[in-house]
Amino acid sequence: MKAQLNNLFRGLxxxxxxxxxxxxxxxxxxxxxxxxxxxxxxxEPLPFALPVFIADSPDMADAAQDITRVIAADxxxxxxxxxxxxxxxxxTITSFDSxxxxxxxxxxxxxxxxxxxxxxxxxxxxxxxxxLFDVFSQLPLGDGLQFVATPETWRRMAHRVADQVYSRITGxxxxxxxxxxxxxxxxxxxxxxxxxxxxxxxxxxxxxxxDSSAIVLAPRFSPDGRSLLYTSYESGTPRIYQMDIAxxxxxxxxxxxxxxxxxxxxxxxxxxxxFSVERGGNSDIYMLDLISGGQTRLTEAPSIExxxxxxxxxxxxxxxxxxxxxxxxxxxxxxxxxxQRISRGSGRYGTPVWSPRxxxxxxxxxxxxxxxxxVMRVDGSEERLLTASFLDEGxxxxxxxxxxxxxxxxxxxxxxxALYSVDxxxxxxxxxxxxxxxxxxxxxxxxx
Amino acid sequence: MMKLLVKSSLMVAMLGLAACSQAGLGxxxxxxxxxxxxxxxxxxxxxxxxxxxxxxxxVFFAVDQSTLSAEAAATLDQQATWxxxxxxxxxxxxxxxxxxxxxxxxxxxxxxxxxxxxxxxISRGVAPNRLSTISxxxxxxIEICSNEAxxxxxxxxxxxxxxxxxx
Numbered sequence: 001m002k003a004q005l006n007n008l009f010r011g012l013x014x015x016x017x018x019x020x021x022x023x024x025x026x027x028x029x030x031x032x033x034x035x036x037x038x039x040x041x042x043x044e045p046l047p048f049a050l051p052v053f054i055a056d057s058p059d060m061a062d063a064a065q066d067i068t069r070v071i072a073a074d075x076x077x078x079x080x081x082x083x084x085x086x087x088x089x090x091x092t093i094t095s096f097d098s099x100x101x102x103x104x105x106x107x108x109x110x111x112x113x114x115x116x117x118x119x120x121x122x123x124x125x126x127x128x129x130x131x132l133f134d135v136f137s138q139l140p141l142g143d144g145l146q147f148v149a150t151p152e153t154w155r156r157m158a159h160r161v162a163d164q165v166y167s168r169i170t171g172x173x174x175x176x177x178x179x180x181x182x183x184x185x186x187x188x189x190x191x192x193x194x195x196x197x198x199x200x201x202x203x204x205x206x207x208x209x210x211d212s213s214a215i216v217l218a219p220r221f222s223p224d225g226r227s228l229l230y231t232s233y234e235s236g237t238p239r240i241y242q243m244d245i246a247x248x249x250x251x252x253x254x255x256x257x258x259x260x261x262x263x264x265x266x267x268x269x270x271x272x273x274x275f276s277v278e279r280g281g282n283s284d285i286y287m288l289d290l291i292s293g294g295q296t297r298l299t300e301a302p303s304i305e306x307x308x309x310x311x312x313x314x315x316x317x318x319x320x321x322x323x324x325x326x327x328x329x330x331x332x333x334x335x336x337x338x339x340q341r342i343s344r345g346s347g348r349y350g351t352p353v354w355s356p357r358x359x360x361x362x363x364x365x366x367x368x369x370x371x372x373x374x375v376m377r378v379d380g381s382e383e384r385l386l387t388a389s390f391l392d393e394g395x396x397x398x399x400x401x402x403x404x405x406x407x408x409x410x411x412x413x414x415x416x417x418a419l420y421s422v423d424x425x426x427x428x429x430x431x432x433x434x435x436x437x438x439x440x441x442x443x444x445x446x447x448x
Numbered sequence: 449m450m451k452l453l454v455k456s457s458l459m460v461a462m463l464g465l466a467a468c469s470q471a472g473l474g475x476x477x478x479x480x481x482x483x484x485x486x487x488x489x490x491x492x493x494x495x496x497x498x499x500x501x502x503x504x505x506x507v508f509f510a511v512d513q514s515t516l517s518a519e520a521a522a523t524l525d526q527q528a529t530w531x532x533x534x535x536x537x538x539x540x541x542x543x544x545x546x547x548x549x550x551x552x553x554x555x556x557x558x559x560x561x562x563x564x565x566x567x568x569x570i571s572r573g574v575a576p577n578r579l580s581t582i583s584x585x586x587x588x589x590i591e592i593c594s595n596e597a598x599x600x601x602x603x604x605x606x607x608x609x610x611x612x613x614x615x
Binding site: 188189190191192215217218231236237238259260262263276278280281282283304306307320322326327350351364366369390391393394409411412413415440 | 560
């Protein structure tokens with residue numbers, strides 16, 4: 001199924017430009033009014049108009065509706081954009097190629113206008129075309145694009161359109177054509193059944209990768225998005241497994257030492273895995289070279305060393321250790337050696353994850369009976385807490401390094417975990433759609 | 449481990465104590481009863497029920513700690529004596545944490561607690577090859593409220609008796 005998906009999407013490429021655009025102004029207009037700086041405080045979301053995409057034939061009408069709806073949801077969900085409802089539209093788009101009546105869109109204060117069409121090729125492929133306009137400068141923002149793929153991948157095509165819009169307006173890469181691995185949870189709090197699951201980032205297309213016969217925890221994506229590392233009790237004790245997503249087959253990661261192996265994470269080039277090994281009650285960090293099979297012990301301390309995460313260049317590892325008496329964050333060379341403590345505030349810090357952009361480290365902070373998701377610079381400065389609740393933990397980065405997803409668990413006998421996302425500015429806290437209770441999200445890279 | 453548990457449950461049935469057979473056989477201690485002498489001395493002293501109920505199959509820890517209190521050491525002393533007197537059993541020591549911690553740290557902490565109990569039993573003469581450990585982190589709380597009354601019961605190491613000679 002998954003292998004098929006990849007094949008089907010080969011033809012999608014990054015978008016055959018149609019050459020339909022009269023003025024391929026592209027990046028030049030990026031400095032104009034239609035621009036969101038994500039790092040700045042966004043006071044007012046950018047209003048956009050997204051008329052339902054034109055169906056090239058009557059049988060594509062439903063698909064056109066659905067695709068338009070997904071694009072709008074992607075953009076609204078960022079908190080950076082506000083959709084102007086269709087009822088307010090003055091102009092009607094009747095043809096993808098007819099000239100845009102900019103005055104009509106200016107009149108309703110739309111700053112961005114997205115038009116598109118959905119059609120079908122003679123061999124049954126779906127064709128999605130779109131254009132983005134800067135309404136006030138009356139110019140297209142970038143080239144019109146066309147995506148061709150099988151009809152069942154319509155959601156991915158919609159996400160790709162939204163990624164293009166997001167990227168052209170913010171200057172950042174998008175994160176909509178992505179998936180999230182997570183742990184699906186069922187049952188009472190003292191007898192939870194856990195399954196490894198996968199879904200689109202917006203909760204669609206849920207797929208279960210394990211049954212609930214063994215506890216599974218904390219999946220992590222490979223950099224190519226094709227496999228997951230996770231911890232499972234299937235052999236009786238917690239060990240690390242590798243799941244091939246396309247074939248839904250898994251195997252122990254390697255012949256690893258210790259009673260328990262856990263907290264795995266791939267290197268950015270996918271050639272190494274850093275993880276924790278517990279032996280005799282003591283947990284330390286190890287490195288596995290996936291090419292040679294060689295294993296290196298990176299820490300050797302009587303304290304708990306766990307939750308390692310690579311820097312984007314693969315040269316350093318951030319991890320947590322309670323060597324000072326409680327959980328704090330440290331950075332060491334990826335070859336091991338001297339570690340520098342970076343967390344300085346009060347409270348305890350765990351689950352550090354290096355941003356794919358390299359600029360921040362996201363973490364879980366525990367202080368005075370509350371949990372927070374936060375970010376700090378790599379040197380520990382500019383600590384910013386993004387959330388606060390009874391129990392927030394385990395951030396994972398969107399591939400553009402602007403949003404994190406995490407687990408929030410409610411208190412009490414009916415306490416239940418759910419997935420949430422939040423901007424690194426602390427804005428736009430949202431619950432992520434899941435089929436039921438869910439924990440331990442892992443955000444994929446942008447799909448190929 | 450499943451195999452050992454199955455054997456253990458057969459053993460319990462054989463001893464005619466099926467009424468209490470759930471005790472300690474939940475694989476995580478989560479389905480078992482709280483050990484601490486809840487039902488007095490009605491069990492055959494050579495039975496796992498005696499171990500679970502009369503001696504007490506579990507010890508408790510302070511927040512973030514894996515050191516043994518005097519009370520925990522006293523329980524483990526009796527566990528060691530029982531294991532020495534009943535050499536046909538092995539034990540899996542489960543380490544658990546309360547929910548107030550991150551998942552992976554709690555796995556490591558549970559392992560520390562299990563190892564702490566294991567080391568103590570070994571120091572009292574139990575052969576190391578009869579004892580194994582497993583951490584459940586915060587995955588298998590026995591109490592499900594979100595306050596210290598429950599947390600203090602969840603920060604535990606549970607000695608789960610299984611039939612069979614050492615490995």
